[in-house]
Amino acid sequence: MSAIDYFNAAGQILAAVRNTQLENIQRAAAAIADALADKKVWHFLDQGHTGDEFVGRTGGLIALNPIKINLDVHHQAPLPAFRAGQSSAFDYVAYRKGDVPIDYILDKCTMVPGDIMMIHSVSGSRGMPISLAIGARARGATVIAITSLTYSQSLQPVHPSGKRLYEVADIVVDDCGPVGDTLLSIPGMEEEVCASSGLSFVYIMWALEAEICAILTRRDIMPHVYRNANLPGAQQVNEGIVKAYAEEGL
Numbered sequence: 001m002s003a004i005d006y007f008n009a010a011g012q013i014l015a016a017v018r019n020t021q022l023e024n025i026q027r028a029a030a031a032i033a034d035a036l037a038d039k040k041v042w043h044f045l046d047q048g049h050t051g052d053e054f055v056g057r058t059g060g061l062i063a064l065n066p067i068k069i070n071l072d073v074h075h076q077a078p079l080p081a082f083r084a085g086q087s088s089a090f091d092y093v094a095y096r097k098g099d100v101p102i103d104y105i106l107d108k109c110t111m112v113p114g115d116i117m118m119i120h121s122v123s124g125s126r127g128m129p130i131s132l133a134i135g136a137r138a139r140g141a142t143v144i145a146i147t148s149l150t151y152s153q154s155l156q157p158v159h160p161s162g163k164r165l166y167e168v169a170d171i172v173v174d175d176c177g178p179v180g181d182t183l184l185s186i187p188g189m190e191e192e193v194c195a196s197s198g199l200s201f202v203y204i205m206w207a208l209e210a211e212i213c214a215i216l217t218r219r220d221i222m223p224h225v226y227r228n229a230n231l232p233g234a235q236q237v238n239e240g241i242v243k244a245y246a247e248e249g250l
Contacts, residue, residue, distance in 0.1 A: 036212070
């Protein structure tokens with residue numbers, strides 16, 4: 001019955017999001033809609049595993065601008081386990097020295113006052129998201145965090161600021177996930193299975209985009225969304241909205 005157990009557990013997570021986070025989602029949507037109406041930029045950093053679900057996707061807003069940050073070192077020698085809890089070289093710098101090149105990143109993003117910086121980090125304890133949130137707020141951006149409050153509050157701060165992501169954001173949307181981000185215990189298995197955060201994050205994000213579209217259209221502002229590539233005229237429509245976004249910022 002494990003599939004049924006998963007359906008039940010997943011349903012409880014989604015119900016918790018719906019029952020407790022609607023106001024926060026609406027606040028976040030209003031902030032984003034205000035920024036877009038003012039020709040500001042909606043920046044997005046995903047430290048989870050589902051961020052590409054919303055980028056260039058049918059029915060998705062073109063105004064969502066993902067931030068991709070990479071620093072890779074390739075080496076063929078066998079390596080010891082890479083510092084547990086660190087997902088990137090930038091996280092390593094943030095944990096150890098606190099000197100992630102945040103100004104360089106924000107300059108490359110052309111971050112200005114009034115922009116939106118939305119950050120998804122399930123645990124909210126990573127160095128990069130926290131540093132970026134602090135830096136973005138210092139530049140006058142509104143920071144929206146999507147995170148698990150239960151999980152994050154169970155962890156000791158490791159960032160040099162002594163803060164977790166939810167503590168440095170203007171608006172926080174809780175994904176309502178448990179400590180460890182897993183839903184099920186299977187008899188005979190030591191580790192729990194089935195992560196919850198991808199499910200709740202997708203639920204939150206599409207609800208957020210729906211609310212943004214509703215707010216903007218009530219103001220007679222038409223946001224641009226991608227058409228499914230398999231539908232008639234999709235190439236022309238999508239090329240047109242790319243051009244319109246470059247000109248109008250929506």
